[in-house]
Amino acid sequence: MTVARAVEQLLPGYPLLYFGDIARTPYGTKSPETIIDYSLRNTEFLLQKGASLIIIACNTASSVATDRLRQEFHVPIIEVVTPAAVEAIACTKNGRIGIIGTKATVKSDIYRRIITGLHPEFKVFSQECPLLVPLVEEDWTNKRETKMIIRRYLHPLQNSQIDTLVLGCTHYPLLKDLIQARIGRHVRLIDSSVEAARHLQKMLCTQPDLVKPTGAHLADHIYYVSDLTDAVQHVAARIFGRPMELHHV
Amino acid sequence: MTVARAVEQLLPGYPLLYFGDIARTPYGTKSPETIIDYSLRNTEFLLQKGASLIIIACNTASSVATDRLRQEFHVPIIEVVTPAAVEAIACTKNGRIGIIGTKATVKSDIYRRIITGLHPEFKVFSQECPLLVPLVEEDWTNKRETKMIIRRYLHPLQNSQIDTLVLGCTHYPLLKDLIQARIGRHVRLIDSSVEAARHLQKMLCTQPDLVKPTGAHLADHIYYVSDLTDAVQHVAARIFGRPMELHHV
Known part of the structure; x- marks a missing residue:
């Protein structure tokens, strides 16, 4: 949802189809095999609904399922890891970058591979x-x-001695203030949700035919969700800053 | 897993088929509709594998899916809520009983309905x-x-002023000591996993033909699981007190 919000803010005039797999979350504690399976099904759903470009709006799914999704589906697929890694490289002055994420994201080692692959x-x-x-889903953010x-x-x-820290999970922007306060003002935080939206914006500048x-x-x-509870409605309203109409499919 | 362990301890000579739906847990934050859907599929799986009696080894699924499972499947179905509620009634002296559980279990109000239905x-x-x-799944139990x-x-x-507290989630026995220390020694804790196993034991005494x-x-x-990670292996070994062979299906 934090990625969808960032896309809304940067590209408000574009059509957007969101799917949140609430019925099977969290993904971050699950195996790559299961995460890939769910990601394939979620992408199929969005393509059936008419999507012409996919954003994998989850660091966990981006970390383990991107290659497989690009093999299976022949539409542009943006993931949230590379834009955040590239921004971290651009920001760091001392070349020491921290990554926080789910178990699956950290285990995939994808951020390290991208960053040290370039540097x-x-x-x-x-x-x-x-x-x-x-904790975020319980709204225990303070x-x-x-x-x-x-x-x-x-x-x-x-x-x-890191000078840059990637919020490598799309839930963490809701804890940004607490994380900044703890890690210190001298460390620059990179929000993977915002970086993915910026990357999309740049893509649409250079390839305007991708999405009109x-x-x-x-x-x-x-906004589609695979499950709907009061807690999900509450968190959605908090993230988007307005009551959200979520369609349970 | 705490229910399976309790069944193993009370009825070690009986055949046991376990299915843990790790790929879609947790259930406790999800809607009744989704929990029922998953419970139907899990029960079908165990029946296909040859089960002749089903234990819904989860308070959340027991709270919202029992009626539907009993409509769909014509085998004996034991759930974990009623045995714990009955034991709480037997234990309380002042008639004041506490229940702790997941969001879905508490929202279902099933414990209150059973207890006040009888008393x-x-x-x-x-x-x-x-x-x-x-917290239990992270093994942060201390x-x-x-x-x-x-x-x-x-x-x-x-x-x-409760004198009895039901651990109305099969994860909570792993936090029993911390819960007892906090609520006080004067409060009797009821372990829904153990009570379900005792209930099964009594059933098999009176109806020995149910399972041989x-x-x-x-x-x-x-032991079957729908997903398998190091963390699941670790928690399983901790609960059962031995390395567990978990079959990923």
Whole structure:
């Protein structure tokens, strides 16, 4: 949802189809095999609904399923990892970059591979933070326990002299203030949701035929979810800043 | 898994087929519709594998899917809620019973309906504790943050003069010591996993034809999971006290 919100803000006049696989989340604790299976089905759903370009709006799915999705589907597929990795490379001054993400994202080692593939001299420090997803979904974004858990997760990164930290999970922008306060103002945070939307914007500048704007602000935005609860409605309203009409499919 | 362990301990000579739907857990944050859908498919799987009696080894699924499963499938179906509710009724002296469980279990109000259906004068105090499932799955069963979260969840129950508290989620036995320490030694904890196994044991005493023991200790126990990760292997070994052979299907 944080990716959809970032796309809305940067490209409000474009038609947008969102699918949130609430019935099977979280993905970050699951195996690559299962994540790929779900990602294939989710992409099929969006293509059936008429999508002509896919954004894999999840770091976990981007980390393990991108290659397979590009093999299977012959539409442009944007993922959220590479734009964030590229922005981290552009931002760092000392070549020391931190990554926080789910177990599956960190285990895939994809951020390190992209960053050191371009800059072998750079150092990447990764930390899995699995409890941050349920804490965000509980809307515990300002609780003392959440601050303590963030402190515990960030502790190993605080001795690593990073100057740049990638929020490598699309839930983490909701914890940005707590993470910034803990890691320190001298560390630049990279929001993978915003970077993916910026990357899409650049693509549409150079390849305007990929998707045509319809011009009507938010009019052609449709939000599908595979499960619907009060908690999901609440988090959606909080992320988008308005009550959201979520279609349960 | 805590239910399967309790069944193993009480009825070691009986054949046991376990299915853990790791690919789609947690259930407790999902809608009744989705939980029923998954429960139907899980039961079908176990029946295809030859089960002649089903235990719905999850409070969330027991709370919302039992009626539907009994309509669909004509085998004996045991759920984990009623045995725990009956044991709580037997244990309480002051008629004040606490229930902790997932969002879906608490929202279903099933414990209150069973208890006050039998004893309208009893008072039931329910508290949802959604973060305890991910904390157990992370194996954070002795962390300071977990103690604080338990304190926050149990706080509303501590002014209610309960003398009995149902662990209304099959994950919570792994937090039993922390919960007991927080709620106080004067409160009797009811373990829904153990009560379900005891209920099965009684059923098999009175209806021995339901399932025949094979006699070979653990030899006919097969554990299926819909997803398999290192974390699942780790938690399984911890619960069963031995390395577990989990079959990924």
